[in-house]
Amino acid sequence: MEGVKDSSSRGATVKVKPERDHTYRLPDFLQSVKLKYVKLGYHYLTSHLLTLCITPLMILVLLQAMQMTPDDLRQLWAHLQFHLVSVISVSMLAAFASTFYILTRPRRVYLVDYSCYRPRDDQSLSIHAFVDRLRLAGTYDDASVEFQRKILEKSGLGDRTHLPEAIHMIPPTPTMRAAREETEQAIFGALDCLFANTKINPKDIGILVVNSSLFNPTPSLSAVIVNKYKLRGNIKSFNLGGMGCSAGVISVDLAKDMLQLQRNTYAVVVSTENITQNSYHGVKKSMLIANCLFRVGGAAILLSNKSSDKRRSKYELVHVVRTHKGADDKAFRCVYQEEDDEGKIGISLSKDLMAIAGGALKTNITTLGPLVLPVSEQLLFFATLVMKKVLGKNVKPYIPDFKMAFEHFCIHAGGRAVIDELETNLQLLPVDVEASRMTLQRFGNTSSSSIWYELSYVEAKGRMRKGNRVWQIAFGSGFKCNSAVWVALNNVQPPKNGPWEDCIHNYPVKLI
Structure with missing residues (x-):
């Protein structure tokens, strides 16, 4: 809401004489209002066209039925008796088709609840303190420290983001033990909260999906969870690695597919990342950027296919659309873990990253759009496509209004540039990206779990x-x-023990 006010206030600073403003700007305003209501009328007409056509027919049928006399009803019953075999056959066919549909239709997947890990306050580190530690670490030259300081100032991160204990140490201690402690704190913290809020018995979990892109010890993280909570022996467990910040959605998709195969069970999805062993200590600029963005975080999500859980669940999963551009070499290497010239390992971010992300988004929404957009928006998009492709006219492509399909947007808090790009390309308002910007400011880029902090x-x-x-x-x-x-199944109350519980009253904050 603040972004809208700021925008209007900037418009108010234009110096125009009162008389001229009254003479010329008022008709423009009226015209914009007129066009707005014309567009609203068009969307309503196209979205409810079938209803508007069928309703008069139903009214006519109802009026005709009300005029029927008892003799007419007796004649109708006699007609049905005469065609008794046909009536029974049609009824049996309808019953068989209904039964077949009920047994074969995809099972609905409900999100009962979820929880996000909130690190301890003593793990938070301000930008100034983080830069001081970079200088004291002894692994960066002055140019590398200054480069990271400038990135941090423009990153959109605030002074309360969290880093693992090993990074707080001077010098850092990126040991395997420290890495295990970081990941276990995030995973167990999120799961303990989830089990406490849902009162679910861990032994009732039939499916477990864990994703951590960079840290994949032996035994796996899924085995760590099975051991910690003594999950049952026939649990279907999966451990996803190397799939990046979008692995959270991939894990949900995998859990959804498994819930179609196993009746009346729960699935738990755990999304996290590890920083302890994945900080870069070299001087290559494309690898230093990741140090400035990634922070500690994790989320645990409880899914169910039990119809009895619908009443207490928060959401129902409607669609999952996945786009993979790995066949293109540039896209494949735009986020790449490798060694620099000195043999130090880090994540290299390509300068083409935003362009590649934009192309992937375009492909993704091309598939998603027809599933979620109203008919009115699809017709407008199709009309401009025909004019551009068939008629050969120089027509600007129509960007569908996704605000007509969604009330809330959770854009991965990968960085300020990512949020800016999607805000512009999807023509979103500041309030639409508020959750993403505030999550980046408060918690940083927590990788695959960031979309849950935003929700x-x-x-x-x-x-x-x-x-x-x-x-x-x-x-x-x-x-x-x-x-x-x-889609929300109920009015969702603020989560218990949520990550924003102690600070939500301070947000949104004004970003520099």
Whole structure:
């Protein structure tokens, strides 16, 4: 809301004489209002065209039925008796078709609840303190420290983001033990909160999906969870690695597919990342950027295919659309883990990253659009496409208004540039990207779990109402763009023990 006010205030600073403003700007205003209501009328007409056509026919049938006399009804019954075999055959066919549909239709997947890990306050580190530690680490030259300082100032991160204990040490201690402690704190912290809020018995979990892109020890992280919570022996467990920041949506998609195969069970998805062993200590600029963005975080999500869980669940999963651009060499290498010239390992971010992300997003929404957009928006898009392709006219492509399909947007908090790009390309308002910007400011880029911190922000603000639709968008190495669409089943209350519980009243904050 603040962004809208700022925009209008900037418009108010234009110096125009009162008389001229009254003479020329008022008709423009009236014209814009007129066009607005014309567009609203068009969207309503196209979206409800079938209803508007059928309703008069139903009224006519109803009026005709009300005029029928008892003799007419007796004649109708006699007619049905005369065609008794046909009536029974049609009824049996309808019953068989209904039964077949019920047994073969995809099972609905409900999000019962989820939780986000909130690190301890003593793990937070301001930008100034982080830069001081870079200088004291002894692994960076002055130019590298200054480069990271400038990136941090423009990154959109605030002074309360969290780093693992090993990074707080001077010098850092990126040992395997420290890496295990970081990941276990995030995973167990999120799961303990989830189990406490849902009162679920861990032994009732039939499916477990864990994703961590860079840290994949032996035994696997899924085995660590099975051991910690003593999960049952026949659990279907999966451990996804190397799939980047979009792995959270991939994990949800995998859990959804497994829930179609196993009746009446729960699936738990755990999304996290590890920083302890993946900080870069060299001087290559393309690898230093990751140091400035990634922070500690994790999320645990409880999914169910039990119809009895619908009443207590928060959301229902509607669509998952996945786009993979890995066949293109540039896209494949735009986020790439490798060694620099000195043999130091880091994540290299290509200068073409935003262009590749834009192309992946375009492909993704081309598939997603027909599934979620109203008919009116699809017709406008198709009309401009015909004019451009068939008629050969120089027509600017029509960008569908996704605000007509979704009430809330959870854009992966990969960095300020990522959020800016999607805000511009999708023609979103500042309030639409508020959750993403505030998550980046408060928690940084928590990789695959960032979209859950954003959803928690919307809930903590009390904005999630029954029937609201949520679009989670995530980008990842490979290169991938993945979308998940949820619909709220109830008015969602602020989460218990949520990551925003102690600070939501301070947000949104003004970003520099």
